[in-house]
Amino acid sequence: MVTAMKRRTFLIGSVSGLSVLALTACVPPSPTPSSTLTPKPSPTASLVPKPAMMRRTSWSADPFARGSFSFPAVGATPEQRDALSKPVQDRLFFAGEATSPDFPGTVQGARESGLRAAREVGAAATAGERIAVIGAGIAGLSAARALQDAGFDVVVVEARDRIGGRINTVSDKKWPFPIELGPSFVRHSGQTSLDEELIRLGVATAPFGRTVETRTPAGLVVPVPDIGPQAVAAALAWAVDQPADVSIARALADSGASKLSTTDADTGISDTDWLDHEIAAVLDLNAGASVDLQSAWYTSTVLGADDDRIVLGGFSTLVTDAAAGIDLLDSSVVTRLAYSDEGVSLRLGNGESLGADRVVVTIPLGVLKTKVMEFAPPLPFAHRGAIAALGVGTLDKIWLQFDQPFWDTEAPLWTTVGGDGDFKVWINMVPLTGEPVLMGLVAAESALRLAEVDDDEFLAAALASLEPFLAPAPTPK
Ligand SMILES: Cc1cc2nc3c(=O)[nH]c(=O)nc-3n(C[C@H](O)[C@H](O)[C@H](O)COP(=O)(O)OP(=O)(O)OC[C@H]3O[C@@H](n4cnc5c(N)ncnc54)[C@H](O)[C@@H]3O)c2cc1C
Structure with missing residues (x-):
């Protein structure tokens, strides 16, 4: 069973031994970077239906990558x-x-x-x-x-x-369109010649804005307030005046920016939960590393932007x-x-x-x-x-193909707040391709921990993270 720690514990924790180990460990006897399977029954009973197909990655265990991308x-x-x-x-x-x-x-x-x-x-x-x-x-x-x-x-x-x-595209008859185990997005679209190159090669892409649907563990759709971004901005502004670089976690703690209310609002979500959401869904994902490790001077606080495009054609x-x-x-x-x-x-x-x-x-x-x-x-x-x-840093993916959507939202980008799910961000491919396929993202410590577990446990963690998106049960007549 995957155990998940409340994120706020990371804020006051020190550098995780796990991440240090992952960066310095010697090459093991060739683990595969990704695996595919027809899922067996999951060890945990999730209310989310079992997918027909799944594909996962473990980039930190890949001896020829040892992580997903560099970060400050x-x-x-x-x-x-x-x-x-x-x-x-x-x-x-x-x-x-x-x-x-x-x-x-x-x-x-x-x-x-x-x-x-x-x-x-x-x-x-x-x-x-x-x-x-x-x-x-x-x-x-x-x-x-x-x-x-x-x-x-x-x-x-x-x-x-x-x-x-x-870059690892799977163009497999089992999937209705090419799925990406590595990058999916053209970041900063229009700022380099990559866009023209993809057009020249006839690779289909689609605009991918930041319209996000965020849900609580109870499945409530909640608007994302500015609390998290503001706390991070205050911490980074504080860090600018320090004599030496510090981690974002240290900046949040020492500047006082992380001192937010822990009292739940009517939605069941507190101000501290919103800061945790900003950390998990933006900062951790952007760097693939915890805020304990990220520079407060040089970090980028924007995940994606309105000019991002998603690659659909491989x-x-x-x-x-x-x-x-x-x-x-x-x-x-x-x-x-x-x-x-x-x-x-x-x-x-x-x-x-x-x-x-x-x-x-x-x-x-x-x-x-x-x-x-x-x-x-x-x-x-x-x-x-x-x-x-x-x-x-480490960012890992899970691709799930369902027989039919179990969700009732048209939003292409989903996040969760206030829960302990490992996969904080999901991409809903229905509005992009018409196919009932989801791409889940797990980053930083969660990704390093899940890289160690077998496919059943990995899938169980993903399905548990999806529970807020279960469509409401039909009302009995
Ligand atoms: C899950 C994930 C999601 C990502 N999402 C995005 C995204 O949405 N948008 C984006 O722009 N970028 C994204 N990235 C980052 C992007 O994929 C990389 O920045 C880019 O592909 C790196 O290219 P590269 O040529 O520098 O390195 P690589 O593609 O890693 O190429 C290095 C090559 O060296 C080989 N190699 C390693 N060791 C040896 C050796 N000893 N001898 C011989 N060969 C060796 C490797 O096998 C590899 O083929 C993502 C990455 C990952 C993993």
């Missing part, structure tokens, strides 16, 4: 992303979402970082050189495409047996298009990268070696933290400092 950890600075992106001896070039100054943690940030790294290689290399790219995610494939188009001899070395990395088209005609060495884990003025040498997990003139490294920050890949000589202090300081 307390004490880290945006300059460290810049430091991480700097070439070393004009032999090593770095890309990946964590190196993006403007859009970290996103597809477009990763894509732009790959294009930036390709330009840097182009400026340092001579025509026809052999360039190795480590990682076939969107950063690596964008770099590889640009370099090959510029006339370089490119090889992409990828640990998995598939391309895309954290994000993976982006990577299959970029990979066309590129030499790919898949199922090849790079374990050692030696570099000198002469060139680079990659050692693979199977003992083979690969030489190149230069290399673009797009290994995720979470993997760099585990030190499973050795750099020889070690990276400069600025790179190592950035790898240690920047945070990696």
